Amino acid sequence: MEKQIIQPFLTVANYRFIEQQAEKILQALATTKDKNVILAVRGTVKSELIDSFTWSDEEEKVVQPLIDIKDRAEGEVFLEQLKPYIIPFKSVGANKLKSLFKKERKLKLPNLEDMDLQQISYLAWDDPGKQRRYMVMEQGEDFKALKGTFTHPATKGICALCNQHTEVVRLTTSVKGEVPGTFTKHYNYICANSQLCNQHVTDIEKVRTFFNRVTK
Incomplete structure (x- = not known):
């Protein structure tokens, strides 16, 4: 029987979440020898990863090995093997970007x-000369x-996009108001x-x- 080919099913954000969960297990393995603590961490990861998503049986088989990784090297191999299952950000060309920002003169791409x-x-990218960010x-x-x-x-704070405590800048955006000219x-x-x-x-x-909130 021909082997079933699984199509990419992980968003980039899904992959980053799996990376985060892998790090939880690796940190536990590095900081304690208590088998019960390690088992509890593995159980938490299983709950947050396997039980919180709707996977097909074949997709779950791809993700499941994370729960049993034993060291960093094994974790890195696992994450590398996941990459073919990532759905990449949709390809976008220069002309499309220009059409998205058609009112912008001399758009820096x-x-x-x-x-x-x-x-x-x-x-996302910046035009430092105009102190402008395009997303x-x-x-x-x-x-x-x-x-x-x-x-x-930049200052220390919580990012509205990734919710991490990191170096942040204040972004000011504006949309047309209900009253013309506002x-x-x-x-x-x-x-x-x-x-x-x-x-x-x-x-x-x-x-x-975030996008929906600031573009209304």
Whole structure:
């Protein structure tokens, strides 16, 4: 019988969440010899990972080995073997980005050729000269765009996107108000480094909620 091929089923955020859960087990293995404590941590990870998602039987078989990793080397092999199952961020070209920000004069574009789409939950880049950040996320078959200005220097705080305590900048965005000629401004603290922020995103719904909230 021909071996069943499992299609990619993990979002980038799912993969980051699995990385986070793997680290919980590895930290327990590194800090205690108490088998009961380690067993409890494995049980918690199983509950948060296996029982909190709706996996098919074949998908669960792919993820299940995480629960039994015994050291960091084994954990790294497991995570590497998961990468073919990641659904990458949808490819987007320069012309599409220009159309998303069509009112922006002399739009500075990111280096798309060097971007690993298996590493990002949302696309973001800065124009330091204008102190402006551009952000794009997938929305169905298309994309949703957001731009705002940020202030320096960075400070310590909680990022509104990844919810991590890190170096953040204040992002100011604005949308048209109900009264013609008026605008509603939104102020949020987000990671100063959007690449690091993407590494911390473990729940894509929080990113979607952020985009929806500040674009209304």
